[in-house]
Amino acid sequence: xxxxxxEARAATATGDVPVGAVVTDAAGRIIGVGRxxxxxxxxxxxxxxxxxxxxxxxxxxxxxLNGCTLTVTLEPCVMCAGAILAARLPIVVFGAWDEKAGAAxxxxxxxxxxxxxxxxxVHAGVRAEECAALLLDFFEQRR
Numbered sequence: 001x002x003x004x005x006x007e008a009r010a011a012t013a014t015g016d017v018p019v020g021a022v023v024t025d026a027a028g029r030i031i032g033v034g035r036x037x038x039x040x041x042x043x044x045x046x047x048x049x050x051x052x053x054x055x056x057x058x059x060x061x062x063x064x065l066n067g068c069t070l071t072v073t074l075e076p077c078v079m080c081a082g083a084i085l086a087a088r089l090p091i092v093v094f095g096a097w098d099e100k101a102g103a104a105x106x107x108x109x110x111x112x113x114x115x116x117x118x119x120x121x122v123h124a125g126v127r128a129e130e131c132a133a134l135l136l137d138f139f140e141q142r143r
Contacts, residue, residue, distance in 0.1 A: 001071055001095060001127045007035040007048065008073045008134055014040040018134045021048035021072040023056035023065065023089075031068070032056025048072060049080035053087050064088045073131040075102035075124070081110035085118050093123040095131025 007020025016036040023032035034051030038044060049072050057063045069091040070084060076094065081103035084092060092104060092111060103110040104122050111120040 001073070001093070001131075003030060003033065004048075004071045004073050004095075005127070005130065005134070007033055008131070011035040011037070011048070012138060016040060018138050019048040019072065019074045021052035021070060023052050024069050024071070025060075026067040031059040045079065047077065047080050048074075049076050050083050053083050053089070057087065066090065069093060071126075074098055074135065075104045075106055076111070077101045078103040078108060078110060081108070084111060084120060085116060088118055089120060091121045091123070093126050095126050095128050096135060097124065097128070 003022045004020040008018040011018045011020065016039045020035045022030050025031050032052040032055035034048040034055060036048050037046040037051065049070060052070065056065055056068060065087045068089055070089050071093040073095045075098040076084060094104060097106050099106050101107060105124060111122055
């Protein structure tokens with residue numbers, strides 16, 4: 001989570017919402033990093049999770065991220081949950097809950113939906129207060 005938090009902090013330099021993500025392989029090595037870059041890229045899909053997944057897939061030379069873990073500072077949204085499922089990530093760790101758009105247990109539970117062909121082990125609330133504080137500070141400064 002430390003590396004994901006560093007990515008989240010870096011997102012604020014471009015005016016992006018401070019969310020950061022990392023993908024680690026089975027040995028715990030970071031193989032993909034991402035931070036929100038929607039504002040920077042003018043791309044609605046440039047969420048931290050999507051960018052980290054893309055980097056990890058490129059690093060492995062495979063779209064299937066079996067044995068890897070995605071760690072992200074904010075609960076994934078529906079789009080990111082779809083990308084997680086498509087990449088076959090088995091484990092997701094996240095910090096702060098997203099009570100407005102979360103898809104890993106708060107608003108929706110896409111990652112563990114039994115109707116889908118892949119389910120993810122979810123570990124929620126890791127360093128939640130620290131992750132949430134970044135977001136609260138960011139939005140407070142915007143008001």
